[in-house]
Amino acid sequence: MADCVIVGGGLVGLTTAYTLNQRGLDITVIEQRRLGGSASWAAGGILSPMYPWRYPDEVVQLASSGAHQYPALSAELASATGVDPEWFPCGLLTLDIPENKSLVAWADRTGTALEVCPKEWVNKQIPSMSFDGTAAWMKQVATIRTPRLIKALHSYLRQRGVALVESHKVTGLIRDGNRAVGVDLGGNKCLGERVVIASGAWSGLPLADLPEMPPIYPVRGQIIHLDAPEDFISTMILKENKYLIPRKSGSILVGSTTENVGFEERTTPEARNELHDFALNLFPELAGRRVINHWCGLRPGSDDSIPYICVHPHVENLYFNTGHFRNGIVMAPAAAELLAKIMLGDKPAQAAAFGFHRPETNRN
Numbered sequence: 001m002a003d004c005v006i007v008g009g010g011l012v013g014l015t016t017a018y019t020l021n022q023r024g025l026d027i028t029v030i031e032q033r034r035l036g037g038s039a040s041w042a043a044g045g046i047l048s049p050m051y052p053w054r055y056p057d058e059v060v061q062l063a064s065s066g067a068h069q070y071p072a073l074s075a076e077l078a079s080a081t082g083v084d085p086e087w088f089p090c091g092l093l094t095l096d097i098p099e100n101k102s103l104v105a106w107a108d109r110t111g112t113a114l115e116v117c118p119k120e121w122v123n124k125q126i127p128s129m130s131f132d133g134t135a136a137w138m139k140q141v142a143t144i145r146t147p148r149l150i151k152a153l154h155s156y157l158r159q160r161g162v163a164l165v166e167s168h169k170v171t172g173l174i175r176d177g178n179r180a181v182g183v184d185l186g187g188n189k190c191l192g193e194r195v196v197i198a199s200g201a202w203s204g205l206p207l208a209d210l211p212e213m214p215p216i217y218p219v220r221g222q223i224i225h226l227d228a229p230e231d232f233i234s235t236m237i238l239k240e241n242k243y244l245i246p247r248k249s250g251s252i253l254v255g256s257t258t259e260n261v262g263f264e265e266r267t268t269p270e271a272r273n274e275l276h277d278f279a280l281n282l283f284p285e286l287a288g289r290r291v292i293n294h295w296c297g298l299r300p301g302s303d304d305s306i307p308y309i310c311v312h313p314h315v316e317n318l319y320f321n322t323g324h325f326r327n328g329i330v331m332a333p334a335a336a337e338l339l340a341k342i343m344l345g346d347k348p349a350q351a352a353a354f355g356f357h358r359p360e361t362n363r364n
């Protein structure tokens, strides 16, 4: 019997396995498809919430703590596995910010390095961009290549003896009275002292006879990968919820859509055109450049964008680490730490904000 069975092999499941393994627990991860997840594999990899000032403080703190862990995590994984997740501190420039005043106050209050920049400064920095407004510059924000991060974690966890089971769908929970003691794999059983649901967009689906699941639903996101001249942009650029992310190779990711289309995991020509137009409106010079790739993933969405990092209200030893919506990459290491603390008996003060039944949020 494992000390803990984790349902879902996306980044949240894998970082939870990493953290619990470091604490000495024997872990099994069960993934219905291939390890890597739906949202995790597809993500752009910005290591900050977009417009962080619009989120509750607890979300910003968790994201900031996750972002701070990435340089060391990325280096550790690269050295142990030979796969470099390419943590890249290229900064984030947010264009056309409507909330100038509250932004400065927010940055002061939260200790975030942020500069409000006039259009002259922006135009000097990025002369090829068509822009006529005010921007916010957060130079400390980094990006990471999530498929590489997942590959490195996969390899690292195998080296450490974590059992990674692919192509097995969890169909139910096994209980001993009021305690979770494992999961059902459609006939086979996988027993564990504890169970963690980290099944992303699927986490809200009923699991056997469980009375309550968190209200999580899928939100599709699409990204295109665009060819670009070498060193075309050196920073991430965000405008009206869409963004450009430079890759070290010189190409650019253009993301992303937010679509409520249920569990429909397919790309569409409309989204491809929308993202392409967005890039060309900012950088007319990119006209004629090839779309190298186009993909999508299902985010674990919720109405308040606050993840569930908690124990089930009625079932002992059944935990959740899910519902990270647009911020699951940046939050993952810190969310895993928080869950480990909750699971292993610490009572972290920040846990209340991520509970199954949460207090009113502190929106800014």
Ligand SMILES: Cc1cc2nc3c(=O)[nH]c(=O)nc-3n(C[C@H](O)[C@H](O)[C@H](O)COP(=O)(O)OP(=O)(O)OC[C@H]3O[C@@H](n4cnc5c(N)ncnc54)[C@H](O)[C@@H]3O)c2cc1C
Pocket (backbone or CB within 6 Å): 007, 008, 009, 010, 011, 012, 013, 030, 031, 032, 033, 034, 035, 036, 037, 038, 039, 040, 041, 042, 043, 044, 045, 046, 047, 048, 168, 169, 170, 171, 198, 199, 200, 201, 202, 203, 220, 221, 222, 223, 255, 256, 257, 296, 297, 298, 299, 300, 321, 322, 323, 324, 325, 326, 327, 328, 329, 330, 331
């Ligand atoms: C286009 C796009 C761009 C994004 N960009 C960013 C970004 O720049 N920065 C950021 O921080 N976040 C970003 N996100 C959000 C982030 O990707 C997600 O919040 C995060 O990846 C969620 O991770 P997860 O492991 O919970 O879900 P997933 O990665 O979806 O993994 C869940 C896994 O659980 C498995 N599963 C489900 N049900 C079962 C079952 N019954 N049995 C076994 N396995 C099961 C699924 O197959 C899946 O592999 C983006 C998301 C998308 C789609």
